[in-house]
Amino acid sequence: MKIQVGAWARKGTRRFTGEVPASVLDLDREAYVQPNGPVAYDVRANLAEGELLVRGRLDAEFTLACARCGRDFAFRVQVRDFVRSVPAPNENEVIDLTGDVREDILLSLPFNALCSPDCKGLCARCGADLNRRACRCATAEAKTRSSAFDQVRIR
Ligand SMILES: [Zn+2]
Ligand SMILES: [Zn+2]
16 A cells, blocks of 8 residues: 655545555465455545654455365455554655555454354264264264163163
8 A cells, every 4th residue: 555645645645546466465375264255445645744654544354264164255354443642744855654554453363263153063972064064973972971871870
Protein backbone atom coordinates (compact mmCIF):
# COMPACT_ATOMS: atom_id res chain seq x y z
CA MET A 1 0.00 0.00 0.00
CA LYS A 2 1.70 3.13 -1.23
CA ILE A 3 0.53 6.60 -0.28
CA GLN A 4 1.58 9.17 -2.83
CA VAL A 5 1.96 12.51 -1.09
CA GLY A 6 1.02 15.42 -3.33
CA ALA A 7 -0.67 18.78 -3.47
CA TRP A 8 -3.70 17.24 -1.71
CA ALA A 9 -1.70 17.04 1.52
CA ARG A 10 -1.69 20.83 1.88
CA LYS A 11 -5.45 21.01 1.58
CA GLY A 12 -6.60 18.10 3.64
CA THR A 13 -7.51 14.49 3.30
CA ARG A 14 -7.32 12.03 0.45
CA ARG A 15 -8.83 8.59 0.15
CA PHE A 16 -6.71 5.73 -1.17
CA THR A 17 -8.21 2.43 -2.22
CA GLY A 18 -6.62 -0.56 -3.87
CA GLU A 19 -5.17 -3.98 -3.33
CA VAL A 20 -2.00 -5.44 -1.93
CA PRO A 21 -1.06 -8.75 -3.59
CA ALA A 22 -1.36 -11.83 -1.38
CA SER A 23 2.32 -12.64 -2.02
CA VAL A 24 3.44 -9.87 0.35
CA LEU A 25 1.82 -11.77 3.23
CA ASP A 26 4.53 -14.39 2.76
CA LEU A 27 2.33 -17.33 3.76
CA ASP A 28 3.46 -19.70 0.98
CA ARG A 29 4.87 -22.25 3.39
CA GLU A 30 2.00 -22.20 5.87
CA ALA A 31 -0.05 -25.39 5.84
CA TYR A 32 -2.95 -24.04 7.88
CA VAL A 33 -3.58 -20.67 6.29
CA GLN A 34 -3.66 -19.61 2.65
CA PRO A 35 -4.85 -16.30 1.21
CA ASN A 36 -7.71 -16.58 -1.30
CA GLY A 37 -6.84 -13.29 -2.94
CA PRO A 38 -5.30 -9.86 -2.43
CA VAL A 39 -5.80 -7.62 0.59
CA ALA A 40 -8.19 -4.78 -0.23
CA TYR A 41 -7.59 -1.45 1.48
CA ASP A 42 -9.68 1.66 1.87
CA VAL A 43 -7.87 4.34 3.85
CA ARG A 44 -7.76 8.10 4.28
CA ALA A 45 -4.52 10.02 4.56
CA ASN A 46 -4.32 13.34 6.31
CA LEU A 47 -1.31 15.60 6.82
CA ALA A 48 -1.50 17.67 9.99
CA GLU A 49 0.74 18.92 12.76
CA GLY A 50 3.93 17.44 11.48
CA GLU A 51 2.65 13.98 10.70
CA LEU A 52 0.89 12.03 8.03
CA LEU A 53 -1.93 10.01 9.51
CA VAL A 54 -3.27 7.05 7.55
CA ARG A 55 -6.34 5.23 8.81
CA GLY A 56 -9.00 2.98 7.39
CA ARG A 57 -9.95 -0.61 6.67
CA LEU A 58 -8.30 -3.76 5.37
CA ASP A 59 -10.18 -6.75 4.03
CA ALA A 60 -8.92 -10.16 2.94
CA GLU A 61 -10.19 -13.71 2.63
CA PHE A 62 -8.33 -16.84 3.61
CA THR A 63 -8.67 -20.59 3.59
CA LEU A 64 -7.88 -21.96 7.02
CA ALA A 65 -7.58 -25.55 8.17
CA CYS A 66 -9.69 -26.38 11.23
CA ALA A 67 -7.56 -27.09 14.30
CA ARG A 68 -9.90 -29.92 15.35
CA CYS A 69 -10.97 -31.74 12.18
CA GLY A 70 -8.49 -30.43 9.59
CA ARG A 71 -11.21 -29.41 7.16
CA ASP A 72 -10.62 -26.29 5.05
CA PHE A 73 -12.97 -23.37 5.51
CA ALA A 74 -13.17 -19.78 4.32
CA PHE A 75 -12.34 -17.05 6.81
CA ARG A 76 -12.59 -13.32 6.23
CA VAL A 77 -10.26 -10.92 8.01
CA GLN A 78 -11.52 -7.37 8.38
CA VAL A 79 -9.30 -4.83 10.07
CA ARG A 80 -11.53 -1.86 10.81
CA ASP A 81 -9.04 0.30 12.58
CA PHE A 82 -5.82 0.30 10.61
CA VAL A 83 -3.88 3.36 11.84
CA ARG A 84 -0.34 4.47 11.12
CA SER A 85 1.36 7.82 11.40
CA VAL A 86 4.67 8.83 9.91
CA PRO A 87 6.68 12.05 10.29
CA ALA A 88 5.51 14.63 7.77
CA PRO A 89 6.89 13.59 4.41
CA ASN A 90 8.05 15.88 1.64
CA GLU A 91 5.66 16.69 -1.12
CA ASN A 92 5.72 13.99 -3.81
CA GLU A 93 7.22 11.47 -1.43
CA VAL A 94 5.78 7.96 -1.54
CA ILE A 95 5.02 6.33 1.80
CA ASP A 96 5.08 2.55 1.60
CA LEU A 97 2.87 0.94 4.26
CA THR A 98 2.81 -2.54 2.71
CA GLY A 99 4.71 -4.04 5.66
CA ASP A 100 2.20 -2.47 8.06
CA VAL A 101 -0.71 -3.96 6.13
CA ARG A 102 0.95 -7.39 6.35
CA GLU A 103 1.51 -6.98 10.10
CA ASP A 104 -2.10 -6.02 10.88
CA ILE A 105 -3.55 -8.79 8.71
CA LEU A 106 -1.33 -11.48 10.27
CA LEU A 107 -2.21 -10.28 13.79
CA SER A 108 -5.90 -10.64 12.93
CA LEU A 109 -5.63 -14.26 11.83
CA PRO A 110 -6.92 -16.60 14.53
CA PHE A 111 -4.80 -19.27 16.20
CA ASN A 112 -6.43 -22.70 16.43
CA ALA A 113 -9.24 -21.65 14.16
CA LEU A 114 -12.31 -23.90 14.16
CA CYS A 115 -14.53 -24.60 11.15
CA SER A 116 -17.47 -24.09 13.52
CA PRO A 117 -17.63 -23.41 17.27
CA ASP A 118 -19.11 -26.86 17.89
CA CYS A 119 -16.81 -28.83 15.58
CA LYS A 120 -16.67 -32.39 16.93
CA GLY A 121 -13.18 -33.01 15.57
CA LEU A 122 -11.62 -36.36 14.77
CA CYS A 123 -11.89 -39.53 16.84
CA ALA A 124 -8.63 -39.92 18.74
CA ARG A 125 -8.79 -43.67 18.21
CA CYS A 126 -9.80 -44.26 14.57
CA GLY A 127 -9.40 -40.78 13.05
CA ALA A 128 -12.99 -40.59 11.76
CA ASP A 129 -14.36 -37.09 11.17
CA LEU A 130 -17.07 -37.01 13.83
CA ASN A 131 -18.85 -34.14 12.05
CA ARG A 132 -19.67 -36.47 9.17
CA ARG A 133 -20.40 -39.71 10.94
CA ALA A 134 -20.27 -41.21 14.39
CA CYS A 135 -17.59 -43.88 14.60
CA ARG A 136 -18.05 -47.05 16.64
CA CYS A 137 -15.20 -46.44 19.07
CA ALA A 138 -17.38 -44.82 21.76
CA THR A 139 -20.13 -47.46 21.56
CA ALA A 140 -17.60 -50.32 21.38
CA GLU A 141 -15.95 -49.04 24.55
CA ALA A 142 -19.29 -48.71 26.32
CA LYS A 143 -20.20 -52.30 25.33
CA THR A 144 -16.91 -53.70 26.66
CA ARG A 145 -17.57 -51.96 29.94
CA SER A 146 -21.14 -53.13 30.29
CA SER A 147 -20.32 -56.75 29.38
CA ALA A 148 -17.59 -56.75 32.04
CA PHE A 149 -20.18 -55.43 34.46
CA ASP A 150 -22.60 -58.21 33.43
CA GLN A 151 -19.97 -60.83 34.15
CA VAL A 152 -19.38 -59.40 37.59
CA ARG A 153 -23.11 -59.53 38.27
CA ILE A 154 -23.42 -63.13 37.04
CA ARG A 155 -20.89 -64.30 39.55
ZN1 LIG B 1 -13.60 -28.64 12.29
ZN1 LIG C 1 -13.41 -43.76 16.33
